Amino acid sequence: xxxxxxxxxxxxxxxxxxxxxxxxxxxxxxxxxxxxxxxxxxxxxxxxxxxxxxxxxxxxxxxxxxxxxxxxxxxxxxxxxxxxxxxxxxxxxxxxxxxxxxxxxxxxxxxxxxxxxxxxxxxxxxxxxxxxxxxxxxxxxxxxxxxxxxxxxxxxxxxxxxxxxxxxxxxxxxxxxxxxxxxxxxxxxxxxxxxxxxxxxxxxxxxxxxxxxxxxxxxxxxxxxxxxxxxxxxxxxxxxxxxxxxxxxxxxxxxxxxxxxxxxxxxxxxxxxxxxxxxxxxxxxxxxxxxxxxxxxxxxxxxxxxxxxxxxxxxxxxxxxxxxxxxxxxxxxxxxxxxxxxxxxxxxxxxxxxxxxxxxxxxxxxxxxxxxxxxxxxxxxxxxxxxxxxxxxxxxxxxxxxxxxxxxxxxxxxxxxxxxxxxxxxxxxxxxxxxxxxxxxxxxxxxxxxxxxxxxxx
Numbered sequence: 437x438x439x440x441x442x443x444x445x446x447x448x449x450x451x452x453x454x455x456x457x458x459x460x461x462x463x464x465x466x467x468x469x470x471x472x473x474x475x476x477x478x479x480x481x482x483x484x485x486x487x488x489x490x491x492x493x494x495x496x497x498x499x500x501x502x503x504x505x506x507x508x509x510x511x512x513x514x515x516x517x518x519x520x521x522x523x524x525x526x527x528x529x530x531x532x533x534x535x536x537x538x539x540x541x542x543x544x545x546x547x548x549x550x551x552x553x554x555x556x557x558x559x560x561x562x563x564x565x566x567x568x569x570x571x572x573x574x575x576x577x578x579x580x581x582x583x584x585x586x587x588x589x590x591x592x593x594x595x596x597x598x599x600x601x602x603x604x605x606x607x608x609x610x611x612x613x614x615x616x617x618x619x620x621x622x623x624x625x626x627x628x629x630x631x632x633x634x635x636x637x638x639x640x641x642x643x644x645x646x647x648x649x650x651x652x653x654x655x656x657x658x659x660x661x662x663x664x665x666x667x668x669x670x671x672x673x674x675x676x677x678x679x680x681x682x683x684x685x686x687x688x689x690x691x692x693x694x695x696x697x698x699x700x701x702x703x704x705x706x707x708x709x710x711x712x713x714x715x716x717x718x719x720x721x722x723x724x725x726x727x728x729x730x731x732x733x734x735x736x737x738x739x740x741x742x743x744x745x746x747x748x749x750x751x752x753x754x755x756x757x758x759x760x761x762x763x764x765x766x767x768x769x770x771x772x773x774x775x776x777x778x779x780x781x782x783x784x785x786x787x788x789x790x791x792x793x794x795x796x797x798x799x800x801x802x803x804x805x806x807x808x809x810x811x812x813x814x815x816x817x818x819x820x821x822x823x824x825x826x827x828x829x830x831x832x833x834x835x836x837x838x839x840x841x842x843x844x845x846x847x848x849x850x851x852x853x854x855x856x857x858x859x860x861x862x863x864x865x866x867x868x869x870x871x872x873x874x875x876x877x878x879x880x881x882x883x884x885x886x887x888x889x890x891x892x893x894x
Contacts, residue, residue, distance in 0.1 A: 441757060443754045444750040444751060444753070444754045445494075445751075445754065445847060448495065453481055453482075454478065454481070455481055455812065456479065456481065456812050458809060458810075460479075461479070461808060461809050461812055462809055464476075464479045465805055465808055465809060469878070469879075469889075469890035469891055469892075470801075470805055470875055470890075470891040470892065470893070471888070471889050471890060471891060472485060472804055472805070472808060472814050472815070472816060472817075473485070473816075473886075473887055473888070475808075475814060479812075480808075480812060480813075480814045481811065481812030481813065482811070482812065482813045482814070482849065482853055482856065482857055483814050483845070484781075484813060484814060484815050484816075484841075484842045484843050484844065484845075484857070485814045485815065485816050485843065486816065486843050487694060487780045487781065487843040487844060487845050487846065488536075488653075488691060488693040488694055488843075489535075489693035489698070489699045489700060490693075490699075490845035490846075490848065491693075491697045491698075491699075491845050491846030491847055491848060492697075492845070492846065492847040492848050493697060493698065493699070493738060493742070494697070494741070494742075494745055494847075496741050496745070497697070497698070497738040497741045497742055497745070498738075500516075500734075500737035500738050500740070500741045501734040501735070501737055501738050502734070503737065504732060504733035504734025504735070504736065504737045504738075505733040505737075506732060506733045506734070507733070508725060508728065509725055509727050509728075510727055511727060511728065511733045511736070512733075513733035513734070513736035513737045513740075514532065514727040514728065514733075514736060516736065516737055516740040517530075517532060517703070517736040517737075517739055517740045518530060519740070520739075520740040520741075520743045520744060521703065521705055521743070524675060524678060524679075524743050524744070524747060525652075525678065525679075525682045525688070525705060525743075526679055526682050526683065527682070527687075527688070527705035527706060527707060528706075528707060528709075529705065529706050529707070529708070529709060529711075529712035530703050530704060530705040530706070531703060531704045531705075531712070531715055531716060531719045531723075531726055531729055532701070532702075532703050532723075532726075532727070532728060532729030532730070532731045532736060533701075533702045533703055533704065533719065533723050533729045533730055533731075534700060534701065534702065534723060534729070534730030534731060535691055535692075535693060535700060535701065535702045536562065536651075536653055536689060536690060536691025536692075536693070536702045537562040537565075537566070537691070537702075538702060538722065538723055538730065539689035539690065539691070539702045539703060539704045540562055540563060540566045540651075540689050541566055541718075541722060542704060542715055542718045542719050542722055542723065543649070543687070543689055543704050543715055544566045544567065544570065545715075545718040545722075546711065546714045546715050546718060547613040547614060548566070548567060548570045548572050548613055549570065549572065549613070550570060550571040550572065551571065551572065551611065552567075552570070552572035552573070552611055552612065552613050553572065553573050553575055553603060553607055553611050553612050554567050554572060554573070554574050554575065554612070554613065554614065554615075554616060555574075555575040555576075555577045555599075555600055555603045555604070555612065555615050555616075556574065556575070556576070556577060556595070556615060556616035556617060556618065556651075557576070557577060557578040557593055557594070557595045557616075557617055557618055557621050557624070557629065558576055558578045558582070558593075558618065558621050558622075558623035558624045559574040559576065559616065559618065559623070559651075560618060560622045560623055560651065561822050561884055561886065562884070563616065563618070563651055564824075565824075565883055565884045568827045568883065569883060571827075575603055577595050577596050577599040577600045577603065578592075578593070578594070578595065578596060578621065578624055579592065579594045579595070579596045580596070582594075582621070582624040582625070582627060582837075583624070583836040583837055585625075585772060585773065585774040585775060585783075585785045585788070585837070586775065587775075588775055588776055589776075590628075590630070590661070590665040590666075590776065591627070591628050591629060591630040591633060591661070591665070591666075592621070592624055592625065592627035592628075592774075592776075593618070593619065593620055593621030593624055593627035593628050593629040593658075594629055594630055594633040595615075595617060595629070595633055595637050597633075597636055597637070597640060600615065600637065600640060601640060604640065604644045604646065605644075609644060609645055609646065612644075612646050613647075614646060614647045614648065614649045614686075614687075615637060615641050615646055615647070615648050615649070616648075616649050616650075616651055617629060617634065617637060617648060617649070617650050617651070617685075618650075618651040618653075619634075619650055619651070619652055619654065619655050619658040619681065620654045620657050620658045620661070620778060620779050620780070622653075622654070622780075622818075623818060623835075623837075624774075624837065625774035625778045625781075625783040625837070625839065626654070626657075626777075626778020626779050626780045626781050626783065627774075627778050628657070628658045628661035628662065628665070628778075628779065629658060630662065630665075630666055631662050631666055631669065631677070631680060631681065632666070634681055634684045634685075635684055637684070638684035638685075647686040647687065648684065648685050648686050648687075649685065649686065649687045649688060649689065650681075650682065650685040650687075650688040650689075651688075651689055651690075652682075652685075652688045652689065652690045652695075653690055653691040653693075653694040653695065654694050654695050654779055654780055655678060655681065655682075655690070655695055656674060656678065656695040656746045656747050656752060657695060657752065657755070657756060657779030657780060658681070658779070659674050659677040659678045659681060659747070659752075660674060660749070660752040660753070660756055660779065661779065662677050662681075663677055663749070673749065674747045674748060674749050674752060675747050678747055686706065686707055686708065687704065687705065687706035687707065687708070687711065688704070688705050688706075689702070689703075689704055690702055690703055690704075690705070692739045692742070692743075694780065695742075695743075695746045695747075696739045696742035696743045696746055697742040697745065697746055697846050697847075698735060698738050698739045698742050699735075700731070700735055701731050701735050701736070701738075701739045703729070703739075704719075754847075755779075755844075755846055755847070756779055758844060758849075758851065758854065759777055759778070759779065759780065759781065759782060759844050760777050761851055761854055762782050762842065762844065762854040762857060762858060763775075763777035763782045765854060765855060765857075765858035766782060766784070766857075766858045766861055766862070768858075769858065769859075769861065769862030769865055770862075770865060771784060771789065771861055771862065771865050772784070772785040772788035772789055773785060774837070774839060780843055780844065781841045781842055781843040781844060782841075782842045782844075783818065783837075783839040783840070783841050783842075784800075784803065784839060784840040784841075784842070784861070785837075785838075785839065786799040786800035786802075786803045786817075786819060786838045786839060786840050787799060787837075787838045789803055789840075789865065789868060790802060790803055790868060790871060790874075792869065793871065793873070793874045794874070795820060795834050795838065796832075796874075797873060797874025797875060797876065797894050798817070798819065798820055798821055798874050798875050798891075799819065799820075799838050799874060800817040800818065800819035800820070800821075800838050800839055800840045801817040801819070801821055801874070801875055801891070802871065802874040802875055803840045803864070804816065804817050804840050805875070806864045806871060807840070807860060807861055807864055810860045810861075810863050810864050811856065811857070811859075811860030811861075811863075813842075813856075813857050813860050813861075815840050815841060815842050815843075816840075816841050816843065817839075817840060817841075817886065818837070818839040818840070818841045819835060819837070819838035819839055819840075820832060820833065820834050820835065820838060821877075821885065821886045821889060822886045823835045824883065824884065824885055824886075825885075827883075842857065842861075873893060873894040874894055875891040875892065875893060875894060876891065876892055876893075876894050877889060877890070877891055878890045878891060878892050
C-alpha cells in the first residue's frame with residue numbers, strides 16, 4: 437500500500453497550554469476591548485494570530501545559539517549570516533535589523549520621499565504604513581483573480597503587468613523609487629508569485645529604469661509553490677528556485693521571523709554598494725552598528741541556520757501540507773475560504789461568512805471574536821480595520837477582500853489542533869445567522885490602528 441504522509445521532524449520538548457471556559461473567554465475579550473491583540477497568551481488555547489516569530493526552532497538552531505558571538509563589531513555570527521545570505525539569496529551587501537518592519541524603516545528612509553508612488557502586489561500593513569507615513573502612496577497592481585476567493589488561479593500573488601505599466605508609463609521616473617513584490621503575497625491570502633511573473637516584472641522595471649525590491653518574508657514558501665505549480669521547475673531544488681527568484685530583485689527586505697524560523701530578526705540585502713552605504717547611516721541611527729543591527733549574535737547564528745533549513749523541500753512540504761490539511765478540514769464544514777490555500781495561513785472569506793453584517797461593522801473582526809469565544813482560537817483580521825483610513829480624506833477604506841487569517845506557526849501544532857480549529861470555526865458557521873451585529877471603533881491610532889484599536893459591540 438502507499439505509505440501515508442508523515443512529518444519530517446520528531447518532537448523533543450512540549451509546552452503545556454490551558455483550555456479555558458466559554459464564560460472566561462467572553463469576559464477576557466470584553467476586557468481586551470474586543471481587540472485580539474490585547475489578549476494575554478495564557479488566555480488563548482491555540483494561537484493563530486501570526487506565524488511571525490512563533491515557530492519552533494530546530495535542535496541545530498538551538499545549538500547554533502550556544503556559540504553565538506556577542507561582540508559589538510565584527511562578530512563571527514554576523515559573517516555566518518552574511519555567508520548564508522550570499523550563498524542562498526545571492527546578495528553581496530546586507531544589513532541586519534531586529535525585524536522586518538525595521539528593515540523597511542531603514543530602507544524606505546533612503547528611498548521613499550513625499551509624493552512618491554510605490555506600485556506592487558497588495559502591500560502588507562507595515563509596508564503600506566511606512567510608505568504612507570512618508571506621505572507617499574502605495575498602488576496595488578495585483579491581478580484581479582486574487583480578489584475572487586472562488587477562482588482557482590495557481591499564482592494569485594502575481595503582479596498585473598498592465599496595471600503596473602500604466603503606473604510606470606503615466607508618471608515620471610523620479611516619482612517611483614521602486615516596485616515592491618511581496619513573496620508570498622500575504623494580503624491576498626498568502627498567495628504565491630510565479631517565476632515567470634517575477635521575470636516579467638524585472639524586465640518591465642529595467643525598461644523604465646526602476647529598481648525591484650522583494651518583501652521576502654515567506655520567499656521559501658513561494659519557491660515551494662513554484663516547484664509544485666510551475667512547469668519547468670518540478671525537478672529543481674528549492675535552493676535553485678530561490679536563487680533564480682532573487683536574480684530578478686535589486687534589493688530585498690525580510691522579516692526572518694517567518695521563513696528563517698527565528699523568534700526575532702530581519703535584514704535588508706542589496707546589490708548596490710552606494711545604497712548599502714546610504715542605508716548604513718539609518719541602520720546605525722535606528723537599529724545598531726552595521727554588523728549587529730539590533731540583533732544578538734546568538735539570533736544571527738540561529739537565523740543563518742534557519743535560512744538553510746527553511747529552503748529544504750522536506751521541511752516545506754511538512755509545513756505547507758499542514759496548512760492544506762486545515763483548509764480541507766474547514767472547507768468540509770462549508771466555510772468559504774480563499775482558494776487555492778496559501779502557504780502560511782488559511783484565509784476565511786468573512787464577507788461571505790457574515791454577509792448579513794454590514795461592512796461598517798467589520799465582518800472579519802466580528803468573526804475573529806466569535807471564533808475566540810467559541811474555542812479559544814486567536815486569529816487576526818485582514819480587512820477594513822487593517823486597511824485603515826485614507827491618509828488624505830480620513831475615510832475608512834473597505835478592501836475588496838475582507839479576510840480572517842488563521843496563521844499557522846511553524847513546527848508548533850499537531851493535526852489534532854487543526855481538527856479542533858476547524859470544528860470551532862464550523863460551529864460558528866452553523867450559528868452565523870445568530871450573530872446579529874458587529875463592532876464599532878471606540879479608539880484608534882492615526883496609523884496601523886489594528887494593533888491597538890479599541891472596539892465596542894454595535
